[in-house]
Amino acid sequence: MSTKLSSPRPGNPQPGDTSNGTGTNVVSAKPVTWRTPVLLTVFGLIALVFFGLLAPHQTASFGISTGEDFFQLPALAVNAFAGGIVLSVLLLGLAAYALFLKTKDRPAPGWLTVTFIVLFVAAFLIWVVGGARTPSISLAGLIAGSVTLAVPLVFGSLSGVLCERVGVVNIAIEGQLLGGAFTAAIVASMTQNPFIGLLAAAVAGAVVSMVLAVFSIKYLVNQIIVGVVLNVLVSGVTGFLFSTVMQEDSDQFNSPPGLDIIEIPVLSSIPIIGPILFRQSLVGYLMYIAVLVVWVGLFKTRWGLRVRAVGEHPQAADTLGINVNATRFWNVTLGGAVAGIGGSFFTLVAIDSFTKEISGGRGFIALAALIFGRWNPIGAFFAALLFGFADNLQSIVTIIGTPVPSQFMAMLPYLVTVLAVAGLVGKSRGPAASGIPYVKG
């Protein structure tokens, strides 16, 4: 280092000489904490005691194929006790490996945590199904159903990604979903055309978002407060119109023609993958497209670079001639349109009519998925899938009749949300300027 500093060409520091004199960027590796290994051990022990030692000696069976598949795979049958023991021993093995790595001051690798979660969920499934009155569920149905339930969540969290990446916190996802659901129902009913309903839902979501944009960007009102107020407003307006208009003449105003499931020939008959990817409604296919388009857009295009710059350091973007507030306005509007499409899923695909509060707080779960997915469209997609899975699991498990009270099972999606956001994400870093209005000068 000393020889480098005495370099005869002061304007030309040596490669890698990043430690040269400036302490402001003292970078050191993050310390390895005990948190992950200890958490894994605790959950491993829980698995061993409940899913292993206390498991019923019944055989749990998991159907893999649906009736429409090419070929039928035999159902997977597992003895709950044996399966629980084997899986919890594997879990403890992973925990032990994490502990071992910690003693060597190395962090647990990502695959370890992911494998742990997958195995833990498997052990939980075997235990729940093994203890049920009818110890048999369709795994294919469970997964396909998860995707279905995740559709509005994915759209909602994509809306969040689009808004937060540009520096505006979107708490109003719930309102955008609800607005989309209502508008899709009423417009599709009146025109008897679900595609017009879908478009109208996007417009409705965009309108809700524009209100957020105008107040938070132009009038610098606290974004959280505007978002919360919008949720209440949309809930009130749709509830009012529901009881004064829709219920009065539900044939005309609340009987939208649904969007049918489109099966792609051949591909849709592949076991497990088929129903997930190729047996979806138009909204379902749009979801996959939207995730990819937003990801590519954000990280590969000029638009995305500018959007991210505005969300991270608006002043820097401004000094490079980028119109910060216009970028924000249009992105927030686009986000609203995306959430609106997600809302149409409720009334055009899932159920063929609108009811009050049909979005049922999914906008907030979408917000959690956004954080769990680390503000990345693909991450948010998988996070939303996880929540959809928890949601679907609790309804299926309640149907087959488990020893666990259904009220506890109903808590599952929210428990997963809290654990995921608080426990697993840790200190994740969102866009630096998110939530901060930009004022010139």
Next chain:
Amino acid sequence: MVRVLKLELRGITKRFGTLLANDHIDVVVEPGQIHCLLGENGAGKSTLMNVLYGLYEPSEGEILIDDKAVAFRGPGDAMAAGIGMVHQHFMLVPVFSVAENVALGAEPTKAAGFLNLEETRRRIKEISDQYGFDVDPDALVEDLPVGVQQRVEIIKALVRNAKVLILDEPTAVLTPQETDELLDIMRQLKAGGTSIVFISHKLREVKEVSDTITVIRRGKVVGTADPAAPTAELASMMVGRAVSLTLDKAPAQPKEKTFEVRDLTVIASNGQHVVDGLSFDIARGEILAVAGVQGNGQTELTEAILGLQDRVSGSIRLDGKELLGRSVKEVLHAGVGFVPEDRKVDGLVGTFSVAENLVLDLYDKPPFAKGISMSPAKILENAKARIGEFDVRTPSAAAAAGTLSGGNQQKVVMARELSRPLRLFIASQPTRGVDVGSIEFLHRRIVAERDQGTPVMIISTELDEVMELADRIAVIYKGKLVGIVPGGTSRDVLGLMMAGIPPEEHAHTTGQAPAAATASTSDAEGNDHV
């Protein structure tokens, strides 16, 4: 072909409400020159440049490029006209790579708006090679040292074919060595045909590199100066009256050592040792200056002494009593006076009156309080005395502290801390953002406190201030003590120490042993005598 560009500002006036930030300013930047705008903090230099860069609209006046009037609606227009700016606070997105930062706003694209960063990398490499910048286009900006980040900013301007480059207080964040490197780069750019507008209040740098100097005071051009003019003349032009640049202070009369720090370690929330095994002590009647580039543990060191840091180990003893583990209030009651580095955040409550701010740490003690009630009359009386003593320019004692100028705010903080008997006085960045006239006054007060027999600790990133005040200088780098040297040690030695090189190694690097450095060692116990 190199396009050379003549830039003229004619009668630029900028008002913010009733405040006149720029008052009919005329400046002509000739092609291929380094033109310095010299002025104190708050003189209106940055406002002027933001007008030029299209960030502010001028209230009056016009900008001429090659004798043709232009109007900039935003920075985009300014850049298109060939003006580039490196802001004092870098305009870089920390989580982006160098290439992404350079591309931003003028992105080369392939079909359908897809980014073509390959093109940007090539341009960065070209410019890098031409000027010897050595910047890796794929490094993340947040991982780069400040000096390199500054080069990224310069590359940003050059990629956009800037013919006039505005550098706003570029040396404020640099080590002395990095500053020299920057001055070198500026000369190279000039040789390559780029004009530079260099904004600074540091006379030494200005004299070294400028071709022309325009002095700005209180929003007005007060004249132009020759870089060869004596420093004192430039200083008095800048301030508006004769200033003594050197402080007359008697040699220190150190008595017994009453303040001792041993093996002090502070661990940040990310587990990093931000202060790492520091040991030093201060005698009554001497000033120890802690020097170092910003962000090397200075903040955490002072916070640890005051009791604001949680994960601290080691020992801090004042008059034989341990301070570590005590509450802030107990530390203050032990006789510690503390001037924090950011007066607006930690030193003052901006919306409180000057009088209230003057008793922030005494409000619950007699004579200012009786039981649960406060005594406004006593508080006001105290305020009047302090305002007079410290020459605080305020409309009244009831004015909100936040409305005062930086120098006067600092005087309020200093007056409060020095208004009670002290056993230790710590001042962090005592004159940051303070006008030259007030600096002189504040420095005298600090020396007066020393002469009363108080151990004084100054934390400063300004080498000039350190050299002015210190009886001994402790240099820290990455939380560790590089060494403690006597007050008169040369800039070069201190500069190398601020880059982490202990004085005993300088012989290898410079080929000769600096006399001052060998006189002292980086004694880990820190008890070397002057």
